[in-house]
Amino acid sequence: VPKSRGEGPAVGPRSLPVEPPGVGSAMNWFETVVSRPRLLIGYKDLQIGTKNALERELASSVLLDLMFGRSSAFYQKHYESGLIDDGFSFSYNSETPFGFAMIGGETDEPEKLTEEILKEIERVQSAKLLAKDIERSKKKRIGRYLRAFDTPDGAAFLHLGYLFRDLDPFSVPKAIDRLNLEAVTQRARELFDSRNYAISVVAPKKGA
Numbered sequence: 476v477p478k479s480r481g482e483g484p485a486v487g488p489r490s491l492p493v494e495p496p497g498v499g500s501a502m503n504w505f506e507t508v509v510s511r512p513r514l515l516i517g518y519k520d521l522q523i524g525t526k527n528a529l530e531r532e533l534a535s536s537v538l539l540d541l542m543f544g545r546s547s548a549f550y551q552k553h554y555e556s557g558l559i560d561d562g563f564s565f566s567y568n569s570e571t572p573f574g575f576a577m578i579g580g581e582t583d584e585p586e587k588l589t590e591e592i593l594k595e596i597e598r599v600q601s602a603k604l605l606a607k608d609i610e611r612s613k614k615k616r617i618g619r620y621l622r623a624f625d626t627p628d629g630a631a632f633l634h635l636g637y638l639f640r641d642l643d644p645f646s647v648p649k650a651i652d653r654l655n656l657e658a659v660t661q662r663a664r665e666l667f668d669s670r671n672y673a674i675s676v677v678a679p680k681k682g683a
Contacts, residue, residue, distance in 0.1 A: 494521060494573060496670045503675040512678045514585040516592055519671040520567075520574035528569060529642050529650050534662040535567040535576060537612045537654060542599055543578055544612070549595050558588055571640065576666055585676045596667045604663070606656045613651050620647050 498519065522531060543549055543565045553559045563580035582588045623633040637644040 494519070494523070496521060496668070498671060498673040501673050503673065505675070505677050506680045507677060509677055509679050511581045511583060512585045512676055513579070513581050514588050515577050515579035515675045516589065517673050517675070518576045518666055518668070519673075520569065520576065520666055521668070521671065522665050523569065523572065523574045528571075528640060529637075529646065530653070530658065531574075531662070532567065532569050533616065533647070533651055534654055534658045535569075535666060536616060537609060538599075538659050538662050538666070539565045539567060539576060539578070540612045540615065541604065541608055541659075542595055543592075544615075549591070553588070553591060558582055558584060558591065569640075585678070589674055599663055600667060604656060604660055609654065609656055609659050613654055616651050617648060620651070 520535075541547060543563070550559070550563065554561070554563070559580055559582055563582075565576065565578045567576045568574065578592055579588070620633075623629040634644050637647075
């Protein structure tokens with residue numbers, strides 16, 4: 476059968492490699508023209524795929540908010556000391572073949588901030604999270620979801636972000652409601668694997 480005009484070659488299904496544990500380079504230091512050092516710590520998430528993807532994403536967001544959000548003890552302590560500023564942030568991103576969390580921001584002491592972030596992760600993994608704190612963070616997550624509908628652009632991006640991953644955007648509130656202490660505690664064990672993190676620092680060029 477002749478191809479219709481404009482029809483390209485057939486594209487077969489792609490086979491994606493399985494992401495192994497470990498990182499290519501655990502420490503990455505770059506110097507360029509910046510006014511202050513910027514630190515990012517990234518954790519590779521090996522719990523990926525479409526199964527339970529929404530629950531995993533929401534549990535990760537709640538966990539990171541509890542640990543590093545603006546109402547957390549970590550943020551308050553290190554903001555007041557000047558180790559971090561209001562640009563300090565965190566994020567979790569997940570697609571079918573990969574997932575990762577990032578934590579960091581600008582700081583005059585990247586080595587010190589690295590130490591404090593890793594200490595906080597170790598503390599959370601060895602301590603018991605509080606159910607009341609998880610409930611508070613869940614309410615924030617619901618509020619963020621509802622605010623996406625305040626503008627047409629926000630609603631469109633929210634829908635597309637979930638639909639491209641074969642997830643139902645309207646299932647988010649119920650999925651948040653199902654989150655519990657056990658699920659968030661499990662996420663802390665899975666996500667913060669000491670084999671799977673890398674540190675990146677962008678520092679001012681010496682002599683610049």
